[in-house]
């Protein structure tokens with residue numbers, strides 16, 4: 410089948426993500442999607458192990474999301490949120506408030522995960538300014554963490570992954586330390602906090618799974634430690650659930666497993682079931698109340714043009730309908746059990762350092778991957794879409810993936826890693 414014209418004329422004009430454009434292999438041309446399948450322009454059909462960067466939790470083109478999206482598109486695709494509200498945004502806000510633990514009740518909409526984290530950072534800093542707590546402007550984050558690609562969010566990413574050395578002059582400098590995962594690291598963490606708390610407004614962490622930083626897991630106990638020490642030293646706790654939110658770790662939110670309530674939570678990725686960009690920063694009542702004042706400077710001065718886009722909010726509402734009407738979390742448990750069974754044999758393959766599974770996330774960590782791009786091409790030859798990065802081969806499939814499709818993915822990983 411011949412390469413389409415639009416591919417030949419258009420490709421030289423796009424700049425691809427995380428790519429050295431001089432050497433990047435030609436990207437695949439996608440034509441259509443359904444369920445856990447991606448059809449390419451050349452007619453091949455790939456089984457999807459990534460769910461569109463962890464977003465398409467119900468599979469692609471779910472009929473319920475499609476119907477709600479079409480209805481909203483006909484009625485009102487967009488209207489500004491400055492001075493105006495609408496049913497999809499308000500319904501979604503009250504549903505998120507009801508689903509989230511504690512008094513996480515105040516929803517600020519944005520249009521990407523990075524910007525949701527930017528807003529969380531601005532909230533945490535201005536919270537101190539509004540309360541007259543001068544000098545508490547720093548964020549405390551963790552090695553292995555990932556919170557976005559904008560300058561403020563890069564500063565709270567892992568220093569190496571976040572390329573801090575390249576952007577040192579323009580990026581704010583924050584504290585990045587090790588997670589308190591055992592007695593020694595907890596003691597070190599508390600000592601750091603005790604010394605610097607007067608300059609810190611908030612701790613920010615991805616709960617249970619540090620995703621883009623290397624799919625690194627920690628236990629719910631780590632989150633309880635962070636909550637306890639944040640309270641002890643009067644520091645806020647921000648949970649970035651952009652990856653983990655909406656079932657990915659086995660519960661609706663990762664923080665549910667720890668039984669803790671963060672002061673601010675960020676959501677995006679699976680919020681619209683992978684249909685369209687939308688993000689939310691949700692604050693507890695005491696954060697929100699610190700912005701209530703007669704002083705105009707105490708207001709949160711932020712407002713993305715497309716915030717609370719009605720079409721996106723309608724998709725998010727449809728996605729939440731599906732969590733209520735279809736057995737999503739049971740499906741996550743089934744995916745988890747199958748991933749455990751089927752990835753475990755990889756442990757004995759040459760070059761495999763670790764195999765780990767949490768919820769609908771399966772990880773095979775290797776000593777090293779010489780070329781993630783070449784490995785990706787091998788998976789494509791096997792008829793699966795899997796995108797290794799650094800030394801990690803992972804699966805984050807749709808929760809609705811069939812048993813057959815899932816074993817196609819894990820079978821491809823076993824075959825490719827065993828070199829056959």
Ligand SMILES: *Cc1c(COP(=O)(O)O)cnc(C)c1O
Pocket residue numbers: 521522523524526555556557558615620621649650651652653677678
């Ligand atoms: C993907 C991700 C982000 C950034 O979201 P974008 O929509 O890509 O800006 C932030 N935090 C976490 C934990 C993520 O996984």
